Amino acid sequence: MDLADFIKASDYEWHYGPVDHMRVPAIIFGSEALICAMDDHVLTQLKNVASLRGIVKAAYAMPDAHWGYGFPIGGVAAFDASNGGVISAGGVGFDISCGVRTLTSGLHHDEVKRLRARLADALFGAIPAGMGKRSKSRIELELAELDAMLGGGAKWAVSAGYGVADDLSRTEEFGCMAGATPEAVSQHSKERQLAEVGTLGSGNHYLEVQYVEEIYDPETAKAFDLEKDSVVVTIHCGSRGLGHQIGTEYLGQMAKEALIYGIELPDRELACVPINSPTGQKYLGVMRAAINCALANRQVLTHLVRQVFAGFFPRAKLNLLYDVSHNTCKVETHIVNGRAKELHVHRKGATRAFGPGHAVLPMELKTTGQPVLIGGSMGTSSYVLAGSNASEQAALSSSCHGAGRSMSRHHATTLWSGRAIIKDLANQGIEVRSHSYRGIAEEAPGAYKDVSDVVNSAAAAGLSRKVAKLSPMICVKG
Amino acid sequence: MHQQLPRWEHFSHGADIGVRGVGFSRNEAFEQIALALSAVQTKLELIALTSEILVTGALVAPDDELLLFSWLNAIIYQTAITGMIFGRYTCETRADGLWGWAIGEPIDDSRHDIACEVKGATLTAIKAIKLGDGTFLAQCVVDV
Numbered sequence: 001m002d003l004a005d006f007i008k009a010s011d012y013e014w015h016y017g018p019v020d021h022m023r024v025p026a027i028i029f030g031s032e033a034l035i036c037a038m039d040d041h042v043l044t045q046l047k048n049v050a051s052l053r054g055i056v057k058a059a060y061a062m063p064d065a066h067w068g069y070g071f072p073i074g075g076v077a078a079f080d081a082s083n084g085g086v087i088s089a090g091g092v093g094f095d096i097s098c099g100v101r102t103l104t105s106g107l108h109h110d111e112v113k114r115l116r117a118r119l120a121d122a123l124f125g126a127i128p129a130g131m132g133k134r135s136k137s138r139i140e141l142e143l144a145e146l147d148a149m150l151g152g153g154a155k156w157a158v159s160a161g162y163g164v165a166d167d168l169s170r171t172e173e174f175g176c177m178a179g180a181t182p183e184a185v186s187q188h189s190k191e192r193q194l195a196e197v198g199t200l201g202s203g204n205h206y207l208e209v210q211y212v213e214e215i216y217d218p219e220t221a222k223a224f225d226l227e228k229d230s231v232v233v234t235i236h237c238g239s240r241g242l243g244h245q246i247g248t249e250y251l252g253q254m255a256k257e258a259l260i261y262g263i264e265l266p267d268r269e270l271a272c273v274p275i276n277s278p279t280g281q282k283y284l285g286v287m288r289a290a291i292n293c294a295l296a297n298r299q300v301l302t303h304l305v306r307q308v309f310a311g312f313f314p315r316a317k318l319n320l321l322y323d324v325s326h327n328t329c330k331v332e333t334h335i336v337n338g339r340a341k342e343l344h345v346h347r348k349g350a351t352r353a354f355g356p357g358h359a360v361l362p363m364e365l366k367t368t369g370q371p372v373l374i375g376g377s378m379g380t381s382s383y384v385l386a387g388s389n390a391s392e393q394a395a396l397s398s399s400c401h402g403a404g405r406s407m408s409r410h411h412a413t414t415l416w417s418g419r420a421i422i423k424d425l426a427n428q429g430i431e432v433r434s435h436s437y438r439g440i441a442e443e444a445p446g447a448y449k450d451v452s453d454v455v456n457s458a459a460a461a462g463l464s465r466k467v468a469k470l471s472p473m474i475c476v477k478g
Numbered sequence: 479m480h481q482q483l484p485r486w487e488h489f490s491h492g493a494d495i496g497v498r499g500v501g502f503s504r505n506e507a508f509e510q511i512a513l514a515l516s517a518v519q520t521k522l523e524l525i526a527l528t529s530e531i532l533v534t535g536a537l538v539a540p541d542d543e544l545l546l547f548s549w550l551n552a553i554i555y556q557t558a559i560t561g562m563i564f565g566r567y568t569c570e571t572r573a574d575g576l577w578g579w580a581i582g583e584p585i586d587d588s589r590h591d592i593a594c595e596v597k598g599a600t601l602t603a604i605k606a607i608k609l610g611d612g613t614f615l616a617q618c619v620v621d622v
Contacts, residue, residue: 269604
């Protein structure tokens with residue numbers, strides 16, 4: 001991307017416009033090197049988002065931004081419903097509430113290292129992943145129970161025996177997204193979910209056992225129960241087939257309806273409708289049900305992980321550090337022109353990053369701000385960050401979510417073989433398990449950008465604070 | 479350079495993948511892009527053509543792009559529900575809309591080596607157009 005037409009607000013914040021149809025500026029966060037390496041489509045998509053009705057403050061792109069669907073992945077945009085603001089299914093994505101949760105264990109790296117291969121086998125056997133028969137859920141739900149799950153989220157899962165009450169305060173929305181309308185979720189969506197509750201999925205989804213390699217912020221790390229060489233477990237997945245189906249249905253519906261509301265779409269994928277329209281309200285309700293689906297999914301997976309760990313480390317306690325979601329539209333209060341305003345905040349491949357003292361955080365996280373969990377690629381580091389108050393002014397309390405790919409899946413399979421990667425990572429002390437060698441090749445570490453650059457940019461831009469760096473020991477690929 | 483018809487192909491899109499079909503008619507292009515969709519997940523030659531299902535019947539849409547969007551997402555839905563992967567498609571236009579069938583087999587982890595699930599066909603880079611030479615092109619990006 002050429003920065004010639006940008007205004008440099010700081011070394012890590014770049015402004016463009018507003019020009020042409022843009023109602024607000026586009027703001028991209030990142031080092032100059034990261035942004036120059038970004039696809040030109042990121043700016044095109046930001047300009048399009050910035051032209052949508054009711055947008056407030058700016059169209060934002062995080063340091064990991066790349067070409068998405070209407071919205072760039074790594075995109076953030078907030079809309080004022082009272083000012084004709086719109087809601088976009090493309091601005092949320094197909095994998096609604098895809099996200100990450102990390103569990104602390106109290107175990108030391110050395111304790112887990114010697115059992116690494118057996119633990120990897122046990123996790124691989126217990127966690128439904130990939131596609132085909134082995135990907136199917138261990139839980140069979142009737143439709144009535146599915147509705148309860150869609151209304152209750154992780155809260156439902158805990159009440160059904162898949163977790164403990166303490167998990168809920170460490171989950172966004174306290175484990176249950178209010179305002180969900182399970183009854184409005186389509187039959188097709190529910191059918192896709194019946195065999196997928198508590199499953200990892202495929203592609204870039206994963207479950208990793210990691211150890212804390214480095215601490216950057218000792219005080220916050222201590223509050224997060226992270227010590228150097230302590231072991232954590234991280235799960236990355238989303239709302240599975242139900243979310244995908246809802247995304248599909250409403251993307252199509254909004255594409256048909258946009259013109260009715262006089263919304264001209266520069267990109268059909270930016271399909272949207274007014275928040276206060278019948279379809280806008282319906283989408284909000286079913287999207288919230290999908291958020292609950294993702295929260296329940298990660299909660300059930302947590303239960304399965306705890307069961308496996310109990311078999312190896314009976315005295316260990318896996319406590320939830322936090323659960324964050326990347327693809328959502330949530331109603332949040334933000335300061336606009338000095339006044340508190342209720343906004344519909346789309347985060348597409350971006351993480352909420354509420355800073356210290358935020359009203360919605362549980363007591364135990366008020367001093368630190370919320371954890372922000374950033375996944376690396378298979379075989380590379382992940383990071384734990386913390387929300388910062390500077391991020392509210394900068395980007396509506398938002399931060400990045402991961403590294404982003406540096407090459408296509410096909411290209412990756414021409415460069416690497418799954419078997420060779422597994423062997424290579426094993427030699428580095430990382431046990432990888434997957435049902436697909438091709439999937440491993442597609443997810444090769446070299447196929448992703450350097451997440452460290454992304455995280456350093458996010459920290460330098462004030463979007464969130466670095467707390468700890470995690471290194472993988474075991475990776476179960478979806 | 480003369481390119482074979484009908485044909486399917488993939489094109490690059492960042493984190494995901496583009497699928498494209500070209501044929502002598504719209505329906506033929508739709509059959510080809512469906513093969514491209516299957517090929518995202520596995521090699522077509524690995525798919526045994528043992529069972530046929532009706533993917534969709536009487537499918538209508540305001541324009542060919544949205545029809546394409548609906549056709550591909552109907553296939554993705556059927557793959558999710560049946561657990562099958564498909565290696566041949568047939569599209570037919572009837573008075574009440576587009577009808578489509580697919581032939582394939584249940585996904586076999588050990589043979590198909592499926593790397594990722596297609597979450598949905600998107601409207602990104604979507605085209606369903608007649609080309610200057612009279613052939614028809616259908617394409618879009620799919621989210622994996």
